[in-house]
Amino acid sequence: MPIPVLAALALLLPTDPPKGGVFNGRLGQVDVTPPRLEQSVTVDGVLNEPAWGEAALLTGFSQYQPTDRRPSTDSTEVLVWYSPTAIHFGIRAYAPAGAVRATVADRDRISQDDQVQLFLGTFNDSRQAMWFAVNPLGIQSDGVLNETGVTGGGGFGRGAAVRESPDLAPDFVWKSKGRVTEFGYEVEISIPFKSIRYLGGEQQTWQLNVLRVVQARGHEQTWTPVKRGNASFLAQSGRLTQLRELRRGLVLDLIPTVTERVNGVAPSPAPGPWTYSVPAPELGGTMRWGVTNNLTMTGTARPDFSDVEADATQFAIDPRVAVFFPERRPFFLEGIEQFGLPNQIVYTRRVVQPVGAVKLTGKASGFDIGLLSAVDARTTSATGLDNPVFNILRLQRDIGRQSRIGMVYTDKIDGGSWNRVGGMDTRLVFGRIFALQFQGALTATGAPGVSDALAPLWDLRFNVSGRRLALRYQFRGISPRFDAQAGFIPRPGIVRIGGDHRFTTFGKPGAFLESYTVGFMTDGTWRYDEFVNGRDVQDLKFHVNTNYRLRGGWGVGASVFIERFGYDPGLYQNYVLLRPRPQSRLVDTIPYTGTPTLPNLDWVLAFNTPQWKAFSLDVSAIWGQDQNFFEWSSASIYILNTTLNLRPTRQLRVAGTWNFEAYDRVGDGTRVATRNVPRVRMEYQLSRTIFVRFIGEYALQRVDSLRDYSRTDLPIYFRNASTGALTRAGATRSARVRGDFLFSYFPNPGTVLYAGYGAILRNGDPRGDGDFRRTQDGFFLKLSYLFRM
Secondary structure, three states: OOOHHHHHHHHOOOOOOOOEEEEEEEOOEEEEEOOOOOOOOOOOOOOOOOOOOOOEEEEOOOEEEEEEEEEOOOOOOEEEEEEEEEEEEEEEEEOOOOOOOOOOOOOOOOOOOOOEEEEEOOOOOOEEEEEEEEEEOEEEEEEEEEEEOOOOOOOOOOOOOOEEEEEOHHHOEEEEEEEEEEOEEEEEEEEHHHHHOOOOOOOEEEEEEEEEEEEOEEEEEEEEOOOOOOOOOOHEEEEEEEEEEOOOOOOEEEEEEEEEEEEOOOOOOOOOOEEEEOOOOOOEEEEEEEEEEEEEEEEEEEEOOOOOOOOOOOOOOOOOOOOOOOOOOHHHHHHHHOOOOOOOOOOOOOOOOEEEEEEEEEOOOOOOOEEEEEEOOOHOOOOOOOOEEEEEEEEEEEEOOOOOEEEEEEEEEEEEEEEEEEEEEEEEEOOOOOOEEEEEEEEEEOOOOEEEEOOOEEEEEEEOOOOOOEEEEEEEEEEEOOOOOOOOOOOEEEEEEEEEEEEEEOOOOOOOOOEEEEEEEEEEEEEEEHHHHOOOOOEEEEEEEEEEOOOOOEEEEEEEEEEEOOOHHHHHHOOEEEEOOOOOEEEEEEEEEOOOOOEEEEEEEEEEEEOHHHHHHHHEEEEEEEEEOOOOOEEEHHHEEEEEEOOOOOEEEEOOOOOOOEEEEEEOEEEEEEEEEEEEEEEOOOOEEEEEEEEEEEEEEEEEEOOOOOOOOOOOEEEEOOOOOOEEEOOOEEEEEEEEEEEEEEOOEEEEEEEEEEEEEOOOOOOOOOOOOEEEEEEEEEEOOOOOO
């Protein structure tokens, strides 16, 4: 921006320093005593009340991504003060004209906008923080960051992993409003003490850091000069000191809920009239009670867990690995960070439709506590006659400044059957960049007169989080008999040993190439029993990944995968071949035996555009030779994942994804399988609290007639495990179209009005000549209201 323009803007802005003092992060002035004021303000996005002139001013931001240890290119000022009942933040973010990215969006959907994020560590333990984010219009996103040492990888076309992302599942009640101005944007935030948890005592010290995302540059900037070469992001926060006489008051929330559904059933046989069931409205409710400042009890009876948004269709590239779907249900989302574990021994979606549940989360006597008990519906029982009961207990305790130890216990009782899991875990951080993490667990399952022996899980990890050099090593084993019925284990019965080594270089200020990362990943996978008996590795991988961050927010990546996969007889135990006898009408039934190993060589290219004002694009493509799991032979693979985000106006958002997979037999080039899933999501935000949304998805899977390709070329048959009957593995085709419409009124967490309609159409004709036929549809209406005492 030209200097005269900056000078002109300076005349429009306040020039008097705030009475609360100036705290420059780059100068190490990160201990702040904000003023306590007996004042109230109107949260309107205009920082013109007298209280803002008395606030403490945080300034002197540093660049964090893609390169740390440099002054930020953009100026940011954060004002902070508190009243007896709330803490207040005012943000002035400076930006060139036309550079601000802002839309009117739904809650938690501002990742493509400019934003300012507050990391508020109310327990002052360098391990957990409440997370509040706003875009330039004050649209909210919130959640919790619990540092566990698990960071997202650099991925295709991304930079090196440098910090953990917050969990956006929790929602808090707070106020914010913003506006785009001549100098950039201005946002006002008020967070009631009633909405957050903190330690007891007359005087508080909270950790605080502020992170600003500048989409036009692809940069992240922090108030304190956070270094990438550190095992903890939160440990490098500043502090709000001498907070006193905070009034939280009674915390008691009541959320009654009423839900009505109308479910349609297709005529059978077709054609014929549809039948619709209209049950009586379902009444339920949730109560939340703040037992202490940092301990919350939540109970629910007959909660509504209807799918406001259906899970996107996913296919497993490796059929030995189960597909994971995240938790979306409000009752389980609150306090879910307390149940986090390195391996997902706790997975609340195992509780399908609870009749009632109670949960206690928070901190007491130095322990982080997560306790959940739930009674599930009879329809989820193995017998259909009992109500399964789940009990989950998670305890954690801090050790030193950044380390922690924890335990977990889960049990599920279904009539006379039961499943129990007990485990311990710890994370030790030392020397700032080194972290050692261990988890061990045992599980046992029983039924009347039957009890399985104990089965183990272990996981040992060692991380080095250097600025330029990052190392990660893991040694994990899961017994094939490890059965966590209240958890999610995507692939039991294996042992994995792997390492990831990444080296990053940084360009000079203003350079076209801002950072470059090269990584080498090695991974070996054994079948558990074969590892115990000292046998050879089953799958072996060596990946070379390169990632480039370019000026303006561009990302480019290229990788090569060199792999060797071993035959897994357990995956093909129901496969058989029928071999004709020479000069006879008789056939022999012979077991399916695959080639011992298959070599793979894959290439990967990826790129992402900056978050431009109107759109952004993210593409990754994989091709080469990989395993054909359908027939256990080599295949030429083609995989494309594309995401296009359009923002033609501030209120309209369109997100389109296309996931495509194709597998061709190496040799004759015939196609074994095709998977094709385009999906579009359109949202129109009528206001901050009201939007309409449409989601459309087409999911196709086509599989050729299977044969013992590359060996006998005989057709493959499937054996029924219970009857022994054989069925030819003929060509199959399944195609589905799903459409969902939703009207949403969401003024705050707890108060919602949803009205929606969804329909599914299918076409199972193997030739693809038939028409799509509607097989299922339904209407639903949900209303809940937050009564806050």
